[in-house]
Amino acid sequence: MRVEPLIFTAAAAATATTNASLPSLHVPKCPRSAVAYVDQSVPDRGPFPMTTVSLCYDDTSIQLAFKAFNETNYYYNASQTTNGDIWEYEVMEAFLYHGTNDPTTYLEYEVNPNNVTYQAVVYNPTKVRAVGAPFDHFFVTDPATDGFTATTTLDKSKNTWESVAKIPLALFNVDQVKGSRWRMNFFRTITSPSTYPNQTLGAWSPPDQASFHMSPYFGHVVFV
Numbered sequence: 001m002r003v004e005p006l007i008f009t010a011a012a013a014a015t016a017t018t019n020a021s022l023p024s025l026h027v028p029k030c031p032r033s034a035v036a037y038v039d040q041s042v043p044d045r046g047p048f049p050m051t052t053v054s055l056c057y058d059d060t061s062i063q064l065a066f067k068a069f070n071e072t073n074y075y076y077n078a079s080q081t082t083n084g085d086i087w088e089y090e091v092m093e094a095f096l097y098h099g100t101n102d103p104t105t106y107l108e109y110e111v112n113p114n115n116v117t118y119q120a121v122v123y124n125p126t127k128v129r130a131v132g133a134p135f136d137h138f139f140v141t142d143p144a145t146d147g148f149t150a151t152t153t154l155d156k157s158k159n160t161w162e163s164v165a166k167i168p169l170a171l172f173n174v175d176q177v178k179g180s181r182w183r184m185n186f187f188r189t190i191t192s193p194s195t196y197p198n199q200t201l202g203a204w205s206p207p208d209q210a211s212f213h214m215s216p217y218f219g220h221v222v223f224v
Contacts, residue, residue: 023205023219029178030056030063036186036204036219038092043210048202051092051188057177057223061147061166066092066111071159073192074113083120083139086112088197092163093187095122095218098172100181102127102215107171108137111163115152119143119167122213129213146171183218 027034038051049070056063076089087093091110097103104125110118120137129135140146147168154161174180186204191197207214 022217025055025184025219025221026224027055027057027221028224030058032056033063033065036184038186038188038202038204040203040206042187042201042203042206042212043208045206048200049188049190051186051202053092053094053186053204055221057169059177060170061168062096064094064109064163064165064167066094066163066165068092068161068188069159071113071161071190073190074154074156074161075192075196076112076114076116078114080112080114080116082116082143083118083141084116086110086116086118087189089189090191091118091189093189093212094165094167095185095187095212095215096167096172097183097215097218098174098180099183100220101183102218103183104215106183106215106218107167109165109167111150111152111165113152113154113161115150115163117143117148117150117165119148124213124215127215128209129211135213140171177223180223182221182223183215184221185212185218187212 025034033054033056036053041048052067054065091112093110097106108122119140123136126133149166152163188202190200205217205219207217
């Protein structure tokens with residue numbers, strides 16, 4: 001099933017990073033890149049269709065190249081537009097935070113096979129989307145003007161789709177890009193006309209609950 005709010009205690013949240021084996025990534029300046037592999041299911045960490053996220057940075061942006069393999073449905077809602085509920089269908093996602101702690105606010109970025117994007121700052125003060133606690137999104141309402149870009153290509157003969165995105169660094173108040181430290185996670189959702197609204201979930205750093213909004217599980221990223 002798709003992400004649902006779950007009860008997760010503060011004590012469990014505090015120890016999640018010690019109980020989980022968090023991945024790490026050293027990201028170079030473009031045109032070189034580093035690759036994060038989304039190949040584990042959420043929450044059981046079983047096999048998941050290969051998905052890659054190639055990352056690099058320049059002086060003004062973070063560049064993400066998502067690639068989904070073993071795609072069969074390319075399932076999206078054609079009526080949805082920017083910042084619509086595209087997460088209900090098939091998307092690739094990045095959660096990004098400039099800093100090293102488990103964040104309570106972070107950027108949620110999504111793109112679907114129709115090249116529709118979703119970009120919002122998430123407010124998640126419990127860090128785990130606890131039931132009954134505040135949880136909110138503050139949308140980027142004019143992403144093109146603000147410096148977001150996305151280009152998506154489908155290759156149905158190879159069962160793949162790719163999205164290349166740029167996210168403006170100014171959103172994160174980064175003065176010194178090289179050497180900056182981040183917390184990030186990357187995800188993919190899979191569904192089909194016959195299984196919707198149920199989804200198969202995959203992550204770079206899988207939480208132990210069926211929820212992506214658990215920042216203690218965000219991996220560590222350094223721009224080198």
